[in-house]
Structures are given as C-alpha cells and as structure tokens.
Amino acid sequence: MAWTERDIPDLTGRTAVVTGANGGLGLQTALALAGAGAHVVMAARDSVKTAAAEERVRVSHPSASLEVVPLDLGDLSSVAAAARAVLDRHERVDLLVNNAGVMAMPQWTTADGFEMQFGVNHLGHWALTAHLLPALLRAPAARVVTVTSTARHRAGRLDPADVHLERGYGAWSAYARSKMANLHFGLGLQQRFAAAGVTAASLVAHPGLTNTDLQARAVREGGAGRVGAFFEVLTARSGMSPFEGVRPQLRAATDPRARGGELYAPRYGSHGPAVRRPILRRRGLQEQIDVLWQVSERETGIPLDVTAADCGP
Numbered sequence: 001m002a003w004t005e006r007d008i009p010d011l012t013g014r015t016a017v018v019t020g021a022n023g024g025l026g027l028q029t030a031l032a033l034a035g036a037g038a039h040v041v042m043a044a045r046d047s048v049k050t051a052a053a054e055e056r057v058r059v060s061h062p063s064a065s066l067e068v069v070p071l072d073l074g075d076l077s078s079v080a081a082a083a084r085a086v087l088d089r090h091e092r093v094d095l096l097v098n099n100a101g102v103m104a105m106p107q108w109t110t111a112d113g114f115e116m117q118f119g120v121n122h123l124g125h126w127a128l129t130a131h132l133l134p135a136l137l138r139a140p141a142a143r144v145v146t147v148t149s150t151a152r153h154r155a156g157r158l159d160p161a162d163v164h165l166e167r168g169y170g171a172w173s174a175y176a177r178s179k180m181a182n183l184h185f186g187l188g189l190q191q192r193f194a195a196a197g198v199t200a201a202s203l204v205a206h207p208g209l210t211n212t213d214l215q216a217r218a219v220r221e222g223g224a225g226r227v228g229a230f231f232e233v234l235t236a237r238s239g240m241s242p243f244e245g246v247r248p249q250l251r252a253a254t255d256p257r258a259r260g261g262e263l264y265a266p267r268y269g270s271h272g273p274a275v276r277r278p279i280l281r282r283r284g285l286q287e288q289i290d291v292l293w294q295v296s297e298r299e300t301g302i303p304l305d306v307t308a309a310d311c312g313p
C-alpha cells in the first residue's frame with residue numbers, strides 16, 4: 001500500500017522546525033506534523049502570510065502546538081536570529097525540514113551579496129542547520145530533511161571561482177545549481193553524521209510537480225521567461241496538489257524505516273506515491289560534496305562541523 005500521511009507515527013513530544021512554513025509544501029508539512037502531535041516551529045518570512053498559515057493550521061488542528069519564528073534565508077543575520085530564538089526556547093530539535101525555496105529569479109543578490117537562488121535555497125539552509133546542530137545532536141534521533149528538485153539534473157558543476165555567477169547568469173541554470181546543492185548538502189551532512197557516530201540522520205526529498213506558488217512566483221518576479229509561463233500552466237493543469245506533493249518530504253521526515261542518506265520522491269518522477277529513489281550520477285559525487293562544503297564555509301563564514309558542535313549540558 002502506498003505511504004500516506006496516515007502512516008506518520010505519533011510525534012507528541014517532538015519539536016520540528018519547518019522553513020517556508022507559510023505556504024505551499026512548507027505549510028502542508030506544518031499541517032501534517034502538527035496533526036501528528038509535534039510542536040511545530042513555523043520559520044517563515046512574509047509575516048502576513050505566516051499569520052494566515054498559522055490560523056489555517058489551528059483551524060485544522062485546534063490543539064496544535066505552534067510557534068512562529070521570523071526567518072529570511074536571504075539574510076544571514078536573520079538566519080542567526082531565527083536559530084537563536086529556537087535555541088533559546090528548545091533544548092533539542094528532533095526534526096528540521098529545509099523546505100523554503102525560490103525558483104528562476106532574476107539576477108538578484110541576497111542581503112549578504114550571494115546569488116539569490118544559491119543564497120536562499122542552499123546557503124541560508126546551510127547556516128540554519130549549522131546553528132541548530134547542537135539542538136539536533138541533543139535529540140535522540142534527529143532528522144534533517146532537505147528539499148531538492150528534479151531540476152538538479154540540469155545543473156552544471158559548482159565553480160568555486162564564480163559562486164555568485166558574475167561571469168554569466170541564467171535563471172533556470174541557477175535554480176538547477178541550487179537544487180543540486182540541496183542534494184549534495186543532504187548527502188554530505190549524512191556522511192558527517194555517520195563519521196561522527198551520532199544518531200542524527202540527513203535525508204533528501206523532492207516533491208515532483210506540485211501546484212504551489214513556486215511557478216507563479218517565478219513568473220511574477222520576471223526571471224522565468226517562456227519556460228516559466230509554460231511551467232505555470234502545466235503545473236496548474238497537471239501538478240499534484242500540495243497535499244499529495246508533500247508526501248516525499250513527510251515520509252523522509254517521519255517514516256521509521258527511512259534511513260540517513262536516502263532520497264524520497266514520487267515514484268514516476270513528477271507524480272506518484274512517495275517512495276525511496278536511487279541517487280543517480282554518482283560519478284564525481286564525493287568531489288562535488290567536498291567542493292560544496294568548502295564553498296559554503298568560505299562564503300558564509302560558518303563551519304558545519306558535527307564533531308565540533310557544542311552540545312553542552
């Protein structure tokens with residue numbers, strides 16, 4: 001039988017942080033986790049959207065345990081403040097869902113001068129995960145789930161000498177590169193958890209083609225061109241609902257049989273039940289993970305070192 005949200009075990013007593021929890025797949029993630037009893041930290045940017053999203057979760061689950069933390073992944077000072085707010089209130093974090101993302105933006109930069117899609121989709125999550133490591137490592141079996149996309153298959157290699165694409169920018173290739181970084185990040189983090197001998201696990205998920213605001217925003221913001229217009233129509237007509245599309249990331253986050261280093265995705269690529277999928281393109285994978293680690297540490301100035309994390313009493 002296909003895995004569904006009904007298979008999520010009781011999460012009472014667990015704390016989950018979800019980025020981009022104010023819309024699309026992030027809101028759907030928050031709904032499902034709160035419905036299963038988790039305390040959900042809705043980490044999100046647009047405060048008006050976030051208030052409406054929080055209300056929506058409360059209407060669906062009147063006894064939901066929720067908390068809102070402002071988070072702009074395009075600003076490392078906001079990421080640090082969000083992490084501080086979580087660490088001040090929670091000794092441990094059982095689940096971190098690195099979900100938020102933007103697609104095919106014009107050539108914009110983040111507050112820290114990073115190319116926007118790499119900056120928001122990857123570097124912001126890098127920083128958030130690094131800051132939250134102590135709380136993740138204090139949990140008995142924490143999971144970090146990072147959301148990638150099939151768009152990664154069109155990614156070129158990350159060039160450490162041109163991380164912010166100053167030598168040539170394409171909105172779609174930049175998105176593909178950021179989503180490949182999400183995959184490499186998830187796999188690299190699992191390697192570091194395993195090497196440190198900790199119980200935390202890192203998994204990766206992609207939702208296939210799901211009808212959220214992702215495609216419409218790409219068109220609204222003006223970077224996506226004709227391809228964006230095509231995808232907006234395609235997704236509206238044939239994309240899965242967020243209710244269905246969220247299942248791979250929910251399964252990665254909660255299925256007791258899921259293991260670190262695994263990828264969950266729709267069975268048929270863009271559609272279908274949430275299943276474990278093989279990691280393809282393994283040639284050069286380790287080198288690309290290592291390059292991502294060096295680049296991410298260098299650009300953010302934030303190391304992500306599992307063995308050095310201060311988990312204190």
Ligand SMILES: NC(=O)c1ccc[n+]([C@@H]2O[C@H](COP(=O)([O-])OP(=O)(O)OC[C@H]3O[C@@H](n4cnc5c(N)ncnc54)[C@H](OP(=O)(O)O)[C@@H]3O)[C@@H](O)[C@H]2O)c1
Pocket residue numbers: 019020021022023024025026044045046047049071072073074099100101102103120147148149150206207208209210211212213214215217239
């Ligand atoms: N939908 C699909 O078909 C599909 C396919 C493959 C992968 N994905 C991935 O799924 C994830 C969720 O996307 P979605 O489909 O749910 O799209 P969505 O409806 O557009 O939601 C994107 C979320 O990211 C948040 N976000 C964007 N920039 C942010 C920033 N700087 N700081 C904090 N939050 C930010 C948005 O919040 P604000 O509105 O407040 O900015 C929103 O909550 C993304 O990583 C996307 O790449 C989606």
